[in-house]
Amino acid sequence: MPIPMLATERLNLLGVTEADAEAYEHHFVDYEVIRHLSAEVPWPFPAGGVQAFIRDQIVPVQGQDRWVWGLHRKSVDGLIGTIDLRRYGERKNRGFWLGRAFWGHGYMTEAVIRVNDFAFDELGFERLIFANAVGNERSRNIKLRTGARLVGLTPGAFVDPGYTRQEIWELTKEQWVAWRQL
Numbered sequence: 001m002p003i004p005m006l007a008t009e010r011l012n013l014l015g016v017t018e019a020d021a022e023a024y025e026h027h028f029v030d031y032e033v034i035r036h037l038s039a040e041v042p043w044p045f046p047a048g049g050v051q052a053f054i055r056d057q058i059v060p061v062q063g064q065d066r067w068v069w070g071l072h073r074k075s076v077d078g079l080i081g082t083i084d085l086r087r088y089g090e091r092k093n094r095g096f097w098l099g100r101a102f103w104g105h106g107y108m109t110e111a112v113i114r115v116n117d118f119a120f121d122e123l124g125f126e127r128l129i130f131a132n133a134v135g136n137e138r139s140r141n142i143k144l145r146t147g148a149r150l151v152g153l154t155p156g157a158f159v160d161p162g163y164t165r166q167e168i169w170e171l172t173k174e175q176w177v178a179w180r181q182l
C-alpha cells in the first residue's frame, strides 16, 4: 500500500516504487555504500537486482510491516538514497544508505529525524533498535547525533569481511521526546 510522503527542510521522502529503480541502482551499486551493509546483501550486486528487489521485497510489504522511503532533494528530481523502518527487524528496526556523492551534507540526519518522529508518533513504536558495523563511523555518528544509546556489541557479518562486530543501539520513545526538547 502507498506510504505517506514525509517532508523535511530540504528533502521529500517518498515511498520507493519500481519507477525509482534506475536512480536507486545508480547510487546504490557502489562497494563504498554496500560494504557497510549486512552480509545478506549480495556482492557483486547482480545486474537488474535493484528492480527485482523493489518489485519482490519492497512493494509487497510497503506500509504493512515495512516502510521504505526514497530521499529526494526538493530542488532536483531523483532518488539519492533510502531510509526504512521494519516493525519486526531482528536487532534492527531502521536502515539507510545514501549515494556517496551526497555524503557530508546532513541529508540522512535530516531524514532520520523525520522518520523517527513518524515511527513514534504515527506508527506507535515504543522503542527502536539499530545496528552498525564497528568501524562504520558515519552511521554511528548519525545515531550519536540523534539521541540513541549504545547498548551492546555483538558479532556481525557484513559485505566487507573486515567487519566482524556490530554495535547495537536503542532509542526509546522517552529518549526521543527528551532529545526533541533539547
Ligand SMILES: CC(C)(COP(=O)(O)OP(=O)(O)OC[C@H]1O[C@@H](n2cnc3c(N)ncnc32)[C@H](O)[C@@H]1OP(=O)(O)O)[C@@H](O)C(=O)NCCC(=O)NCCS
Residues within 6 Å of the ligand: 032, 033, 034, 036, 037, 095, 096, 097, 098, 099, 102, 103, 104, 105, 106, 107, 108, 109, 110, 131, 132, 133, 136, 138, 139, 141, 142
Ligand atoms: C551512513 C551514511 C548514510 C551517512 O552519510 P553522511 O553523509 O555521513 O550522513 P548525513 O547525511 O547525516 O551527513 C552528516 C555529515 O554532514 C555534515 N553536515 C553538513 N551539514 C549538515 C547539517 N545541516 N546537518 C547535519 N550534518 C551536516 C556533518 O557534519 C556530517 O559530516 P561529518 O561526519 O564529516 O562530521 C552514508 O555514509 C552511507 O550511505 N554509508 C553506506 C551505507 C551505510 O553505512 N548504511 C548504514 C548501515 S548501518
